[in-house]
Amino acid sequence: MYTQSLSVPDGEAKGPRKVENPEYLAEFNAKIDAGGFIEAKDWMPEAYRKTLVRQISQHAHSEIVGMLPEGNWITRAPSLKRKAILLAKVQDEGGHGLYLYAAAETLGVSRDELTEALLSGKAKYSSIFNYPTLNWADIGVIGWLVDGAAIMNQIPLCKCSYGPYARAMVRVCKEESFHQRQGYDLLLQMMKGTEEQREMVQDAVNRWWLPSIMMFGPHDRDSIHTETARWGIKRISNDDLRQKFVDATVKQAEVLGISLPDPELKWNAERGHYDFAAIDWDEFWNVVGGHGQCNVDRLAARNKAWNDGAWVREAATAHAEKMAAREKQAA
Amino acid sequence: MERKEWPLWEVFIRSRNGLDHKHCGSVHAPDATMALQMARDVYTRRLEGVSIWVVKAADIVASDPDAKPELFDPAEDKIYRHPTFYQLPEEVNHM
Numbered sequence: 001m002y003t004q005s006l007s008v009p010d011g012e013a014k015g016p017r018k019v020e021n022p023e024y025l026a027e028f029n030a031k032i033d034a035g036g037f038i039e040a041k042d043w044m045p046e047a048y049r050k051t052l053v054r055q056i057s058q059h060a061h062s063e064i065v066g067m068l069p070e071g072n073w074i075t076r077a078p079s080l081k082r083k084a085i086l087l088a089k090v091q092d093e094g095g096h097g098l099y100l101y102a103a104a105e106t107l108g109v110s111r112d113e114l115t116e117a118l119l120s121g122k123a124k125y126s127s128i129f130n131y132p133t134l135n136w137a138d139i140g141v142i143g144w145l146v147d148g149a150a151i152m153n154q155i156p157l158c159k160c161s162y163g164p165y166a167r168a169m170v171r172v173c174k175e176e177s178f179h180q181r182q183g184y185d186l187l188l189q190m191m192k193g194t195e196e197q198r199e200m201v202q203d204a205v206n207r208w209w210l211p212s213i214m215m216f217g218p219h220d221r222d223s224i225h226t227e228t229a230r231w232g233i234k235r236i237s238n239d240d241l242r243q244k245f246v247d248a249t250v251k252q253a254e255v256l257g258i259s260l261p262d263p264e265l266k267w268n269a270e271r272g273h274y275d276f277a278a279i280d281w282d283e284f285w286n287v288v289g290g291h292g293q294c295n296v297d298r299l300a301a302r303n304k305a306w307n308d309g310a311w312v313r314e315a316a317t318a319h320a321e322k323m324a325a326r327e328k329q330a331a
Numbered sequence: 332m333e334r335k336e337w338p339l340w341e342v343f344i345r346s347r348n349g350l351d352h353k354h355c356g357s358v359h360a361p362d363a364t365m366a367l368q369m370a371r372d373v374y375t376r377r378l379e380g381v382s383i384w385v386v387k388a389a390d391i392v393a394s395d396p397d398a399k400p401e402l403f404d405p406a407e408d409k410i411y412r413h414p415t416f417y418q419l420p421e422e423v424n425h426m
Contacts (some may be wrong), residue, residue: 041396102357320362
């Protein structure tokens with residue numbers, strides 16, 4: 001991404017292109033309507049910029065916090081093979097966070113500002129990572145359901161109107177496919193094991209199913225961000241994506257040999273889709289609002305990592321400054 | 332010690348010999364050595380490249396997006412610069 005590392009506080013006018021101008025707006029809208037891309041230095045409405053900063057940074061935070069529930073199992077992976085796979089996956093999540101922070105920075109916010117918003121609890125991240133990973137099957141189920149739901153959400157973003165975000169998402173989606181498949185593969189292997197292992201898989205599915213379908217966000221009728229569709233940021237609605245996910249997952253559950261914990265889940269021939277039970281949105285808003293099982297732990301872990309790493313960041317800066325000064329002296 | 336944000340580096344990767352280096356993203360790093368190391372970890376976890384360039388973002392000089400018309404429109408009416416402008420006899424038109 002072509003990024004500027006300077007922080008531009010909200011609302012500060014910087015040059016003529018920052019000014020709201022009907023002529024620029026018409027040009028911008030025409031570009032969006034033609035399916036074109038907006039690039040970092042192009043004029044954009046302030047509301048478009050702010051929406052993107054919020055969405056991309058929340059996405060980045062989710063990737064970073066998403067390393068925690070899985071990182072929890074790296075030292076306890078049951079084999080060297082699974083440990084290597086899990087390490088690679090968690091490293092990918094860190095990488096995804098970095099691609100996305102860089103994309104957000106092209107919009108004139110600094111990395112430190114974004115980090116600070118996460119650490120202080122001001123910024124949101126995906127509610128799914130506030131649930132605990134209680135047994136090894138959770139690692140498989142996260143790959144299968146959580147990453148599966150993420151892929152459904154993310155594929156349309158590869159064609160979103162903001163170039164740097166779209167390009168980051170292409171890279172992310174390529175890697176997510178490995179995440180989902182390794183998870184399903186892990187579960188398949190457990191299902192071939194003992195009765196106790198099969199029960200572990202079912203238990204994990206029971207706990208992750210609802211949080212997974214909540215990942216698509218509130219119903220379209222309750223969604224507040226309708227302008228994101230106008231701007232070509234969100235191309236498919238929450239409910240349509242959720243339905244697509246449920247429809248795809250039923251068959252996968254069957255092949256795996258587990259049941260999805262929803263007595264109302266059944267094929268509706270008239271709609272050509274599976275019906276499923278109403279979602280408990282109180283729980284969703286509760287977790288988003290900071291009262292999930294792990295919100296406190298997740299933020300504490302991020303803060304600890306950031307603070308414990310401070311001396312490394314400072315030492316590296318001091319070393320770079322010393323080397324630069326030495327080079328200058330020699331010249 | 333007051334926190335100073337590491338400078339930003341733009342990353343370019345040659346995916347294999349015979350191809351150009353292509354911009355793929357950016358990293359924050361205190362110096363060039365670390366920038367290369369981080370670019371390798373962030374952007375080439377799956378054999379995406381055989382060579383990496385990093386350049387400080389602040390050192391890049393870019394054309395002004397507002398100057399697009401002055402810079403690029405003049406090329407629009409010079410269609411004679413394209414081979415398709417010239418209609419040759421059928422027998423030799425694959426020239």
